[in-house]
Amino acid sequence: MKVTLENVLPGDIEKRSFEIITAELGDRKLPEDKAALIKRVIHTSADFEYADTLCFSDGVMEKALDAIKNGASIVTDTQMGRSGINKRSLAKYGGQVYCFMSDEDVAEAARKNGTTRAVASIEKAVSMEGPLIFAIGNAPTALVRLYELIEEGRISPALVIGVPVGFVNVVQSKELIMETDVPYIVARGRKGGSNVAAAICNALLYMLDKTRGR
Amino acid sequence: MKVTLENVLPGDIEKRSFEIITAELGDRKLPEDKAALIKRVIHTSADFEYADTLCFSDGVMEKALDAIKNGASIVTDTQMGRSGINKRSLAKYGGQVYCFMSDEDVAEAARKNGTTRAVASIEKAVSMEGPLIFAIGNAPTALVRLYELIEEGRISPALVIGVPVGFVNVVQSKELIMETDVPYIVARGRKGGSNVAAAICNALLYMLDKTRGR
Numbered sequence: 001m002k003v004t005l006e007n008v009l010p011g012d013i014e015k016r017s018f019e020i021i022t023a024e025l026g027d028r029k030l031p032e033d034k035a036a037l038i039k040r041v042i043h044t045s046a047d048f049e050y051a052d053t054l055c056f057s058d059g060v061m062e063k064a065l066d067a068i069k070n071g072a073s074i075v076t077d078t079q080m081g082r083s084g085i086n087k088r089s090l091a092k093y094g095g096q097v098y099c100f101m102s103d104e105d106v107a108e109a110a111r112k113n114g115t116t117r118a119v120a121s122i123e124k125a126v127s128m129e130g131p132l133i134f135a136i137g138n139a140p141t142a143l144v145r146l147y148e149l150i151e152e153g154r155i156s157p158a159l160v161i162g163v164p165v166g167f168v169n170v171v172q173s174k175e176l177i178m179e180t181d182v183p184y185i186v187a188r189g190r191k192g193g194s195n196v197a198a199a200i201c202n203a204l205l206y207m208l209d210k211t212r213g214r
Numbered sequence: 215m216k217v218t219l220e221n222v223l224p225g226d227i228e229k230r231s232f233e234i235i236t237a238e239l240g241d242r243k244l245p246e247d248k249a250a251l252i253k254r255v256i257h258t259s260a261d262f263e264y265a266d267t268l269c270f271s272d273g274v275m276e277k278a279l280d281a282i283k284n285g286a287s288i289v290t291d292t293q294m295g296r297s298g299i300n301k302r303s304l305a306k307y308g309g310q311v312y313c314f315m316s317d318e319d320v321a322e323a324a325r326k327n328g329t330t331r332a333v334a335s336i337e338k339a340v341s342m343e344g345p346l347i348f349a350i351g352n353a354p355t356a357l358v359r360l361y362e363l364i365e366e367g368r369i370s371p372a373l374v375i376g377v378p379v380g381f382v383n384v385v386q387s388k389e390l391i392m393e394t395d396v397p398y399i400v401a402r403g404r405k406g407g408s409n410v411a412a413a414i415c416n417a418l419l420y421m422l423d424k425t426r427g428r
Contacts, residue, residue, distance in 0.1 A: 001388045002389050003389045003393070004386065005358065005383050005386050005387075006383055006386075008382050008383070009328075009331060010328070010330040010355070012326070013330070013355075013382050016382050017380055017381040017382050020381040021381065021384070035322075042379070043380065043381070043408070044379070044405065045379065046379045046380055046381065046384070046403075046404035046405045046406075046407070047261070053237070072226075078298075079297040079298075080294045080297045080298045080409065080412070081295040081296040082297070083292075083293040083296070084292075084408075085261045085292075110224070113397050114223075114224070115224060116224040116227070132352065141224070141227075144219065165258070165259065165260050166231055166257065166260055167231040167235065167257070167260065168220055168222050168227050168230050168234070169219050169220055169222070169232040170222075170260070172217045172218065172219050173219075175217045176217050179217070185256070189260075190260035191259070191260045191261065193259065193407075193409050194257070194294070194298075194409060195294065195407050195409050196406060198294070206382055
């Protein structure tokens with residue numbers, strides 16, 4: 001056997017991973033308040049491109065952390081994303097994670113209106129109360145609809161995490177969100193995913209946990 | 215607004231995505247029996263590297279499809295992977311998707327033995343009956359333990375999908391699986407993920423559905 005395993009204790013794997021990421025970033029300077037988030041996305045994807053493609057609106061980190069502290073809930077466009085977000089950590093601040101994609105009324109609305117279910121699930125969120133974070137890791141149609149609802153003044157998210165992945169209107173949907181005045185974290189280009197959306201949510205949660213000393 | 219959206223009907227987005235992927239692959243020839251699977255992984259990740267990094271054991275496609283037809287269940291190492299696999303499609307052939315990561319006995323065994331929960335969840339699968347597919351999208355420790363159990367003759371998977379992502383022993387764990395005699399689909403290198411694991415499972419299911427005319 002020529003394969004040699006690195007001897008790392010289970011509890012140290014994540015720490016060691018972040019050390020490797022930091023080392024490989026080398027002289028590359030990340031903005032201090034965003035470094036932990038960017039590294040967590042790289043940790044989730046093993047893709048250093050995110051150091052270049054992640055885009056942040058002005059003051060978004062503070063606004064995002066405040067939203068969570070104020071009990072913001074997260075609406076996401078896939079069950080995978082919902083699975084990946086640390087719901088226990090979010091619940092400590094009063095928020096919950098919602099995904100409406102499998103809801104019967106969403107399927108029905110999508111059929112009736114000839115939209116994707118992702119669009120119908122964003123429309124379902126319009127009537128929700130309290131601060132909302134949208135974590136879109138899959139459907140550009142969701143992000144486009146969100147853009148329209150923001151422009152129409154019908155919804156005012158505390159944060160939009162815009163990281164759908166793919167080939168049809170993915171790049172465009174992200175550019176649209178970056179034209180709005182809402183706080184955003186966007187992965188420019190085609191890449192992203194439910195895993196990246198969840199990683200960004202969790203990075204924010206762990207930052208807060210840290211300041212609370214846990 | 216300078217952003218121009220491509221006008222694609224909801225039901226055509228996936229088809230259009232695959233057309234773009236095929237066009238961008240250009241002269242690059244993919245093995246005919248594996249092209250749909252490789253393209254689905256690219257579709258899920260927007261990462262063309264997978265055309266180079268996906269590795270297949272001899273005859274794995276036929277063996278994998280036969281396993282599903284014979285009612286194989288899928289064991290995966292994340293709830294995200296479980297969320298992403300098309301459980302309805304798998305159920306048509308008699309299989310189910312299992313993830314033991316949140317099980318109390320798994321947490322207890324990991325604590326007791328000083329392993330990751332991923333290792334304990336693989337050990338829990340040893341006593342399962344019937345053909346098993348392991349879809350490992352997160353934990354290299356799970357893949358390493360699977361390798362050991364295979365070498366000890368204690369488990370004989372119908373297929374190992376080895377696509378953990380990350381920085382500590384990820385590359386090595388995949389190389390180990392490729393040293394065994396079990397059928398495998400592996401994404402060489404650091405990249406992979408629960409989304410990639412689910413995409414590979416779904417690609418296999420959709421191939422079968424297609425041959426059954428659905």
